[in-house]
Amino acid sequence: MALTVVGSIAFDSVRTPFGARDRMLGGSAVHFALAASFFTDVRVVGPVGDDFGAEQLEVLEARGVATDDIEHVPGGETFFWRGHYDHDMNVAHTDDTQLNVFADFAPKLSPASREAQMLFLGNIQPDLQRDVRRQSSAAYAALDSMNLWIETTRDALVAAIAEIDCLLLNDAELRMLTGEPNLVVAARAAMQLGPRAVVAKRGEYGAALFTPEGSFAIPGLPLEEVRDPTGAGDSFAGGFLGSLNDARAGGDHDEAALRRAMAFGSAMASFNVEDFGTERVRNLTESEIGERLAEFKRLTHFDAARVPA
Amino acid sequence: MALTVVGSIAFDSVRTPFGARDRMLGGSAVHFALAASFFTDVRVVGPVGDDFGAEQLEVLEARGVATDDIEHVPGGETFFWRGHYDHDMNVAHTDDTQLNVFADFAPKLSPASREAQMLFLGNIQPDLQRDVRRQSSAAYAALDSMNLWIETTRDALVAAIAEIDCLLLNDAELRMLTGEPNLVVAARAAMQLGPRAVVAKRGEYGAALFTPEGSFAIPGLPLEEVRDPTGAGDSFAGGFLGSLNDARAGGDHDEAALRRAMAFGSAMASFNVEDFGTERVRNLTESEIGERLAEFKRLTHFDAARVPA
Numbered sequence: 005m006a007l008t009v010v011g012s013i014a015f016d017s018v019r020t021p022f023g024a025r026d027r028m029l030g031g032s033a034v035h036f037a038l039a040a041s042f043f044t045d046v047r048v049v050g051p052v053g054d055d056f057g058a059e060q061l062e063v064l065e066a067r068g069v070a071t072d073d074i075e076h077v078p079g080g081e082t083f084f085w086r087g088h089y090d091h092d093m094n095v096a097h098t099d100d101t102q103l104n105v106f107a108d109f110a111p112k113l114s115p116a117s118r119e120a121q122m123l124f125l126g127n128i129q130p131d132l133q134r135d136v137r138r139q140s141s142a143a144y145a146a147l148d149s150m151n152l153w154i155e156t157t158r159d160a161l162v163a164a165i166a167e168i169d170c171l172l173l174n175d176a177e178l179r180m181l182t183g184e185p186n187l188v189v190a191a192r193a194a195m196q197l198g199p200r201a202v203v204a205k206r207g208e209y210g211a212a213l214f215t216p217e218g219s220f221a222i223p224g225l226p227l228e229e230v231r232d233p234t235g236a237g238d239s240f241a242g243g244f245l246g247s248l249n250d251a252r253a254g255g256d257h258d259e260a261a262l263r264r265a266m267a268f269g270s271a272m273a274s275f276n277v278e279d280f281g282t283e284r285v286r287n288l289t290e291s292e293i294g295e296r297l298a299e300f301k302r303l304t305h306f307d308a309a310r311v312p313a
Numbered sequence: 314m315a316l317t318v319v320g321s322i323a324f325d326s327v328r329t330p331f332g333a334r335d336r337m338l339g340g341s342a343v344h345f346a347l348a349a350s351f352f353t354d355v356r357v358v359g360p361v362g363d364d365f366g367a368e369q370l371e372v373l374e375a376r377g378v379a380t381d382d383i384e385h386v387p388g389g390e391t392f393f394w395r396g397h398y399d400h401d402m403n404v405a406h407t408d409d410t411q412l413n414v415f416a417d418f419a420p421k422l423s424p425a426s427r428e429a430q431m432l433f434l435g436n437i438q439p440d441l442q443r444d445v446r447r448q449s450s451a452a453y454a455a456l457d458s459m460n461l462w463i464e465t466t467r468d469a470l471v472a473a474i475a476e477i478d479c480l481l482l483n484d485a486e487l488r489m490l491t492g493e494p495n496l497v498v499a500a501r502a503a504m505q506l507g508p509r510a511v512v513a514k515r516g517e518y519g520a521a522l523f524t525p526e527g528s529f530a531i532p533g534l535p536l537e538e539v540r541d542p543t544g545a546g547d548s549f550a551g552g553f554l555g556s557l558n559d560a561r562a563g564g565d566h567d568e569a570a571l572r573r574a575m576a577f578g579s580a581m582a583s584f585n586v587e588d589f590g591t592e593r594v595r596n597l598t599e600s601e602i603g604e605r606l607a608e609f610k611r612l613t614h615f616d617a618a619r620v621p622a
Contacts, residue, residue, distance in 0.1 A: 021494075091494040185330075185400040187517075188537045208496075209518040212535055221532035221612055226521055228497040263615040297617050303530055304613045306572040308606050 005251040006045040006070075008117040009036045010136045011126020011148075011238075012083050012106060013050040013074065016281060019088040022231040028281035029060050031083060032126035032148070035235035038285045039242025039272040040124075041067040042293055044249040047117045049073040049136070051105040053080035063286055073117050080105035093230050093277075094207045113139045122146075122249040124241060125168065129153065130160040137167045144257060146170035146245055147199075148237070154180050166198040169257075172241055175204040175212075187212070188219065201262060203244065203269075205237050213266050217259050222266050225274040225296075225303060232280040236273045239285055243272030271296040314560040315354040315379075317426040318345045319445045320435020320457075320547075321392050321415055322359040322383065325590060328397040331540040337590035338369050340392060341435035341457070344544035347594045348551025348581040349433075350376040351602055353558040356426045358382040358445075360414040362389035372595055382426050389414035402539050402586075403516045422448045431455075431558040433550060434477065438462065439469040446476045453566060455479035455554055456508075457546070463489050475507040478566075481550055484513040484521075496521070497528065510571060512553065512578075514546050522575050526568050531575050534583040534605075534612060541589040545582040548594055552581030580605040 014031030018024065033050045040046045047070040052060075056076070064071050086100040111132060123142035125133040127150050137145055145168040153161050154177060161181070165171055171194055175187055184190035191202045191214035202214045208230075210223040247268035248257055271293055278284045323340030327333065342359045349355045356379040361369075365385070373380050395409040420441060432451035434442040436459050446454055454477040462470050463486060470490070474480055480503055484496055493499035500511045500523035511523045517539075519532040556577035557566055580602055587593045 093494075185402075186537060186539065188535045191535075206518065209515065210530075210532060212532070214535075219535045219612060220615070221519075221535065222615070223519060223521070223530035223532050226497045226500075226523075226528045226530065228495060230495065260616055264617065267615045267617060301615075301617050303528060306529070306531070306576045306610075307569055308573065308576065308610050 005122075005249050005255055006047060006116070006120035007040055007122040007124065007245060007249045008047045008049060008113065008120040008140065008142065009033050009040070009124040009126060010049040010111050010133075011036060011124075011128060013048070013052050013056070014083040014085055015055070016234055017084075017086040018232055018234055018280060020093065020232050021089070021091060022229075023280065025280045027084075029063055030085070030235060030281055032235075032238045034064065034282065035238035035276065035285070036124060036126060036242040037064060037069045038067055038282055039239040039276070040246030040249075041069050042288065042290065043243070043246030043268070044122075044251070046070065046246070047073055047120055049111050049113055049117055051075045051077050051080070051109045053077055053082040053105045056082045063282060067286060070116070073114050075112070077105040087234070089233065093233050096234065111136050111139075121255070122245060124148075124245050125164070126238070130157050130164040133164040134160070134167060137164070144169050144248070146172060146241070148172045148241060149177065151177055151180060162197055165194070168199055170201040170203065171199040172203040172205060172244070174237065175206050178202070178204050188214070203266070205240060207233075207236075211240065211266060211270060213262055215259060215262065220263050220266060222270050222300065223304065225270065225300060227274060227278065230277045233277045234281065236276045239276035240269040240273035242269075244269030267297055267300050268293075270300060314431075314558050314564055315356060315425070315429035316349055316431040316433065316554060316558045317356045317358060317422065317429040317449065317451070318342050318349070318433040318435060319358040319420050319442075320345065320433075320437060322357070322361050322365070323392040323394055324364070325543055326393075326395040327541055327543055327589060329402065329541050330398070330400055331538075332589065334589045338372055339394070339544060339590055341544075341547045343373065343591065344547035344585065344594070345433060345435060345551040346373060346378045347376055347591055348548040348585070349555030349558075350378050351597065351599065352552070352555030352577070353431075353560070355379065355555070356382055356429055358420050358422055358426055360384045360386050360389070360418045362386055362391040362414045365391045372591060376595060379425070382423050384421070386414040396543070398542065402542050405543065420445050420448075430564065431554060433457075433554050434473070435547070439466050439473040442473040443469070443476060446473070453478050453557070455481060455550070457481045457550060458486065460486055460489060471506055474503070477508055479510040479512065480508040481512040481514060481553070483546065484515050487511070487513050497523070512575070514549060516542075516545075520549065520575060520579060522571055524568060524571065529572050529575060531579050531609065532613065534579065534609060536583060536587065539586045542586045543590065545585045548585035549578040549582035551578075553578030576606055576609050577602075579609060
């Protein structure tokens with residue numbers, strides 16, 4: 005079972021109240037791939053420049069991620085983002101964005117990447133997402149996007165959404181996409197566009213899942229240390245889709261599998277924010293993930309019976 | 314088992330995208346009392362004016378709420394609030410507040426109200442909350458407050474919090490009270506002030522509970538129809554404390570009872586917002602509450618095992 009992810013590969017310079025890092029490895033495809041690598045084989049598709057070298061590749065390869073579809077653009081520079089967070093760590097303030105090689109990215113999937121059973125279309129221009137979807141023979145495809153594409157290329161985004169199985173957006177984006185202020189109504193309207201499942205990401209408040217069978221919600225894990233939230237949404241998506249594509253679980257996409265995937269996604273996002281960039285997730289162990297999942301189980305457990313049996 | 318609540322009794326004029334109502338029965342003590350009345354005997358302490366009559370009393374008495382400590386101030390007018398909600402139903406816009414008889418409120422508890430096993434100090438001036446706490450012999454007391462008192466009478470509020478067992482605030486207020494941006498750290502700092510349990514209310518995102526044993530979180534129920542959120546926090550508190558004081562559950566205040574109480578609180582808040590003012594909660598049935606609790610159980614259920622047993 006393999007999972008192909010197309011998205012950004014980046015250098016991030018980040019400052020938070022808890023420290024700062026210069027030119028860390030980042031980008032949606034990187035955060036996604038590292039999180040998903042604990043569940044399934046992952047293949048990364050994305051462009052890098054001359055400044056991207058063996059040290060960065062090694063971070064991915066150490067987790068078994070296939071990097072042969074990472075496209076090196078000679079003479080180019082890798083996508084760069086500089087940002088900071090103040091005390092409200094829910095809000096990222098962008099100080100600089102340099103698209104660099106990402107500006108002319110035309111994704112080209114190798115046969116191995118085309119044949120992966122699952123595809124994740126990270127947050128890139130929606131026409132590129134459609135192009136990638138057509139190159140892929142994945143049985144299951146999911147997509148992330150952002151306010152920029154909803155505002156500037158809505159028709160292309162709606163067309164891309166029509167061709168996927170699962171849509172992941174944050175709740176404000178879901179409302180913006182559908183024009184529906186009520187989240188349940190917005191999720192149903194998004195399902196009308198095509199996908200059978202809609203995930204609303206809610207930052208520190210967790211995430212909600214909507215399917216034709218009903219809704220599921222999981223709160224965020226209350227964490228004492230949140231050092232850098234950059235990439236949390238991508239780590240969520242990586243844990244979510246990685247777990248859905250986990251051969252050990254049979255690769256089911258039914259309601260029970262989707263709910264378990266929401267918990268794994270939440271677990272990976274909770275690790276992501278505990279340290280800068282990829283520092284926490286890339287050093288995780290299987291047993292830490294299992295313990296974190298049990299922590300989510302304890303966090304949300306209540307006994308509805310007034311008189312315990 | 315009885316529960317005394319001290320707080321506002323009001324007329325509310327509310328406009329939302331889904332309709333409007335003029336001079337509905339409202340106020341923190343009223344919303345709290347109606348929600349709690351499904352679990353325990355409730356006694357309301359609060360002032361009303363000449364405009365408050367048999368029709369309003371009947372709403373409370375029909376639910377078995379004891380109204381003999383509702384103080385009629387001759388020649389006075391009842392507290393009045395006018396507000397509206399736009400499409401973001403999380404934000405109340407206040408258009409008019411008339412304190413009226415509430416401005417000179419000096420709570421006086423009858424012997425029956427003093428002797429209730431549980432006390433809820435609704436959101437009133439913190440010196441009044443302390444005064445009421447001293448009149449009461451309740452074994453368990455909880456308190457709600459708001460940004461106004463944190464900003465203007467912080468010392469009195471901290472003194473009031475030192476004398477109670479459970480603090481309920483929304484998460485922004487908890488951060489403001491303690492000066493801690495991280496919710497877990499803020500909750501721990503609040504516990505240092507005295508209470509053994511701290512509840513962070515999070516509007517549509519649900520609520521979190523912090524105790525020395527750890528944390529619990531419950532998401533909000535994704536509702537298709539939210540007609541009027543006024544009073545949802547008070548209905549939450551009523552379901553939460555009412556359920557803790559429920560003789561059928563033995564009146565335990567342990568971790569399991571607190572978690573179950575969080576679910577009952579969430580259920581009552583979810584009913585509250587489905588219609589204007591008290592219209593939904595006052596007409597509820599026991600079986601609707603049981604079904605709603607089961608709905609929360611389904612909403613949050615996931616099976617952590619990758620391969621189902």
